[in-house]
Amino acid sequence: CRPRELGSQKGRKGRQMDSRGTDRHRSSTHRSGAAAMGGEVRTMGRIRFTLAEVVKMEEVLNNLKAMPKRPVIQGLTDDFNASPDRSGDDKVPVQYNQVHTWFQNRRYKQKRRGKRPPARGKKMLPTGAEAQHPASYRVQSSSPSNSESQSGNTSSDGGLVQLEAKSPRNGAWYDVAAIQSCRFSETGEQEVQVWFSGFGAEEEEWINVCKSVRLRSLPCIATECVGVLPGDLILCYQEGKEQALYFDAHILQVERRTHDIRGCRCSFLVRYDHDHSEEIVPLRKVCRRPCADVKIDIVIDDSLAE
Ligand SMILES: [Zn+2]
Structure with missing residues (x-):
């Protein structure tokens, strides 16, 4: 986990982006910027x-x-x-x-x-309130520095764990609203049936837990921009002609600008992992990955069933 020394780089104004990167991506940045400002x-x-x-x-x-x-x-x-x-x-x-x-x-x-009808064998999970009960699972942490397990549906102890899952259909990450059921593939890997936040039941998909389920990425507030550095894996909001989705991307370069009353004015040159396209984006399109290296292990918790 990178220490967040807020302020240490605050006044940095270095133009780190080379002209090649800037010129090549200027048009796409302007387009997406204009769309956002005009009330997307x-x-x-x-x-x-x-x-x-x-x-x-x-x-x-x-x-x-x-x-x-x-x-x-x-x-x-x-x-x-x-x-x-x-x-x-x-x-x-x-x-x-x-x-x-x-x-x-x-x-x-x-x-x-x-x-x-009530599910038998405790496989079926309640599809309760998304935030109060994001899903009835427990997330076992395998990180050595963080050995306690966190419950996906306990908000009283502050252990609220929210997940995101990568759709096998398009490779985009979506917030998990609930986990409907759990099974093991022929190769013994855990799979869960995921209800994506904001989507109907017909959109449910079976997802490999190990490869495509992880702790939810976090939107950045302006003061966190100093923690976004070249090489970082981020979740980035890519606006295409037809749709706008969140994809994995890596930060290539950062152009720092002095923050003002409007917040962060820095630019981030990113490369999307799925199509290798590059784009300059503002901080509001960047979601950072939680620092903790947590292996997700979904444990169906019967005690949370009603
Ligand atoms: Zn900034």
Whole structure:
């Protein structure tokens, strides 16, 4: 884990990006920058709702017992965007459609659970609230410096573990809303059936735990930009013509600029792992990997079943 010496590099203004990199990628940066500033309306691949937001939406759903009407969803969207978590230059605002989709999925999930007979053999997991109960699993840590295991559904002790999973379909990473069931492949590797956050049940996929499930990447706040260094593996928001998704990428170069009231103004030259394309992105598209080297081992916890 890299020590975060905030301030040590704060005043650094070195232009580390060479002209080749800068020129070659200028156009793509400008395009994506303009799209973001003009109020990106394209549906994002996924949205990272905060714990507070999910709790709020759960509350609304529990009170209404029905799909909220448009003004309610719009009100929630506005509330979320007014909070410090969403307002600011490097923050990602939430869109009406994303809140709407969350409610749709949540309703669908509730209905489906109601119809389903109780699972035998404790394989089936409850599909409860995403944030209060992100999934009924425990994550066993294999990191020597961090030997305690953390529960995926215990928020009271601060051990809230959130996961992301890589879809075999397109190689993009999505937040895990719930783990539906667990099995072992013919080669003895653990696989889990993952419910992706913001998607319907028909989008569930079986995912190899060892290769494609990990602790969730973390959006960077402005002061964390000094910790993003060349060579780092990051999760990066790639905006294509059709869709915008999160992919693994490596930082090639960083051009530091003095932060101002709008936050981080640095630029990051990244290379995506899946298509080897390069792009200059702002900090708000960069999610850093948690420092702890944790091997994910999903343990179905029966005590969390209801
Ligand atoms: Zn910065």
